[in-house]
Amino acid sequence: MTEAIETPEWLEGWRPAPAAPKSNGAGNPxxxxxxxxxxxxxxPRGIVDKRVKIAQQMLDDAHSIVGVIIEKALEGDxxxxxxxxxxxxxxxxxQSEKVAFPFDASAPVAQQVEQVLAAIADGVVAPDVGKQIIEAIGALASVRATxxxxxxxxMLEARQV
Known part of the structure; x- marks a missing residue:
């Protein structure tokens, strides 16, 4: 059951454009x-690239430039x-300091995070340190889930065999 596909009126007489000449990738056909x-x-051999010339000039002048900056710094700039x-x-x-607060590592992940948040609220743990602890708990939970x-x-593959 192959049906003939009708060509719409607006497409009749249309022909694709000829293929463009292939280039080398640099855009030059x-x-x-x-x-x-x-x-x-x-x-030719021995021609030095402009960038190399500029870098060499900067290296040649670097000692005097550093000297000027140090002089300005000593003057109070x-x-x-x-x-x-x-x-x-x-x-x-x-560098964060060591913290000690009641923490049950065997508790579910949600309770562990709640313990850290309670320690932050009590002022025992700084907020940035608490954030790091919570991120570590999340990473450990991800590893355990994997x-x-x-x-x-x-176990499923063992059952199928």
């Missing part, structure tokens, strides 16, 4: 594989001092 190179000698210090001293990272699913799959 005049270049194709196997074509003789327009520069058979290639790039706060932005120059901040720039120098940001490059010399590592950024300080917050392990349980894996065990279930193994």
């Amino acid at each position: 005049n270049w194709h594989r196997g074509m003789k190179s327009p520069n058979p000698a290639g790039r 706060a932005s120059a001092a901040a720039l120098v210090l940001s490059r010399v001293l590592p950024a300080l990272r917050s 392990e349980e699913l894996e065990q279930r799959i193994v």
Whole structure:
């Protein structure tokens, strides 16, 4: 039962456009594989790229630039001092202190999170530390769920054999 598909009036007489010439990917349809190179000698040896020249000039001037910035910092320029210090001293990272609060690790995940939230509300745990603890609880719950699913799959496959 093959039915003839009727062509709508607006499509009658339509023909697809001819295919565009293939390019080398760089967008130049005049270049194709196997074509003789327009520069058979290639790039001459010893020519240094513009970017390399600029980088070399920056390296050559770096010592004097650093000296000027340090002088400005010593004169009291706060932005120059901040720039120098940001490059010399590592950024300080917050280090959380150890916390102790009543926590039952064998409780369900929801109760564990509630215990952390209660500790935050009581002021025993800082909010950022509490957030880290809750994220760790969530990660552990995800790992446990994956392990349980894996065990279930193994048991189901064992039954089918």
